[in-house]
Amino acid sequence: MADRLGSLQELPIHLIQEILSNGQLSAADLARLEASCYAFRESYGFLPSRFKSMPELAAFQSCLADTMFFAMSLASRTELLNRCGSNWKLVLRFLQSVRQAFGSVETPKGNVQVTTGKYHTLLVEDGSLYNCGSSICGVLGHGPEITQCGSLTRLPLGLTVTHVSGSHNHAALVTQSGEVFTWGDNSSFCCGHGEVGCVIFRPTKIEALKGIICKQVATGLSYTVILTKYGQVYTCGSNSHGQLGHGDTLERTTPRKVERFNSLGPVLQIAAGVSHTMAVTEDGTLYTFGSGSNFCLGHGDPRDEFQPRAVQAFKRKNIHVIRVSAGDEHSVALDSNGYVYTWGKGYCGALGHGDEVDKTTPELLTGIKEHRAVQVCARKRKTFVLSDDGLVFAFGWMGFGSLGFVDRGISDKVVSPLVLETLKGYHISQISTGLYHTVAVTNKGLIFGFGDNERAQLGQESLRQCLEPREIKMWDVLEGPDIVLESL
Known part of the structure; x- marks a missing residue:
């Protein structure tokens, strides 16, 4: 396990973040990564202070790329974030769930x-x-x-x-x-x-x-x-x-x-x-x-x-x-x-x-x-x-x-x-x-x-x-x- 974590940590942080934020991962995927791997729970000193992990930052970036979220006013975005306990993974889960419930x-x-x-x-x-x-x-x-x-x-x-x-x-x-x-x-x-x-x-x-x-x-x-x-x-x-x-x-x-x-x-x-x-x-x-x-x-x-x-x-x-x-x-x-x-x-x-x-x-x-x-x-x-x-x-x-x-x-x-x-x-x-x-x-x-x-x-x-x-x-x-x- 230690060797695997070491190998992951040796990857360029920006590359890992780009993979996490490519829009292909669900909110559940990001939550599982954060819960199961210590390396993903680290901030590595480069994340903005309001993001405690790479999956949380990736969820935020995925929300910004979502057309439904993009069309919302700042007040509506803030209220949704508060409803989700300031957890961007929950915001992303909400957006993805709505899209699937009314689509496929x-x-x-x-x-x-x-x-x-x-x-x-x-x-x-x-x-x-x-x-x-x-x-x-x-x-x-x-x-x-x-x-x-x-x-x-x-x-x-x-x-x-x-x-x-x-x-x-x-x-x-x-x-x-x-x-x-x-x-x-x-x-x-x-x-x-x-x-x-x-x-x-x-x-x-x-x-x-x-x-x-x-x-x-x-x-x-x-x-x-x-x-x-x-x-x-x-x-x-x-x-x-x-x-x-x-x-x-x-x-x-x-x-x-x-x-x-x-x-x-x-x-x-x-x-x-x-x-x-x-x-x-x-x-x-x-x-x-x-x-x-x-x-x-x-x-x-x-x-x-x-x-x-x-x-x-x-x-x-x-x-x-x-x-x-x-x-x-x-x-x-x-x-x-x-x-x-x-x-x-x-x-x-x-x-x-x-x-x-x-x-x-x-x-x-x-x-x-x-x-x-x-x-x-x-x-x-x-x-x-x-x-x-x-x-x-x-x-x-x-x-x-x-x-x-x-x-x-x-x-x-x-x-x-x-x-x-x-x-x-x-x-x-x-x-x-x-x-x-x-x-x-x-x-x-x-x-x-x-x-x-x-x-x-x-x-x-x-x-x-x-x-x-x-x-x-x-x-x-x-x-x-x-x-x-x-x-x-």
Whole structure:
């Protein structure tokens, strides 16, 4: 051991620091290095006095290189650092956890991302798309002859998938090259292929986006929101409440850019509900538009908004929003310090404030403010929150067991955030909840599901219901041609 330490100490300090700060190491990696090796706990007299170790300085430098942290004000950065006990490794863990929770989880099996719909589950692992459940309206993309998949099965696309969304009766994915493919129910032209109102049974490229590099998609009920690499937003489909953001209620058969964002700055993240849309810009401002029913927009009144409008409750308090989730009847936001805010319809305790009262504007969720939240996930009458230490908090309607509490009835209400004890033995890095089922991803790449399984949406063909989280296995497809369509 002494020889190994000596060899390490003989390396140029600047070289070691450069390796530690190259952005390839996670906060957990840096913490392990600091804890396991005495050489990394030394300052060697060259570190600034506020950094007691090389991993701590490396974490600080990685935070400065993070685009989300860079966009935060000095006050927001300072508050986050204080929330993390002046530990830069914890700040980095927070930033990395948020990015993975809303993007792809980096696991030993590859990058994993999950999204759940009404009666189906879509999952990306290492660039391949898997799905299970009901293929109503062709939402699984296997073709008209497949009506249900009883296990989580790979869809042979011949594409490298980086992001997928499929919250309702249609789905969309983004490839590594930035192309967007859609499929499923297209009666409202939400798939973006022009005057084609029929069901699209296989993933098909949106030709109208040719040459535009995209990075995220969000599928609402009968409409689609698309985010480009450079922060522009495109929308298509139903527009009865102005949820497309073009200043009117006319449907769009192909994606059209939301021009309002040209003057508001690049968009960082998007979310789509039943008929309301949310968009967070890089400066931490939340814009909402579409249906104002149930106060989902957070403007204090139930009026529809036909163009993006800033949520003033956050602006007035200089709250820097970093991520959001759009439920069916309520909305949830996460700020740069890991605090959670909810508003909209409070039925069944979906807002988590200990009651069922509607909130017309965002209200801080005090029940979990001592935890640093990294993901918020809302759906019909229920909400999930993940903390940076891997805990899962849930509240709202049990919905056939989809809230995950084994000691509650399938239609009970949980009006305040409670820890999901059945998953405490795992570090949950991402979660998605559908109409009656929920799927979670661990930092090791394990997939757990719970809730209703009548249509095999949990990938467990022999069960009708699963009250306790059960691991979901994936199956490969070894035969058959790629089924992706380049165009209609």
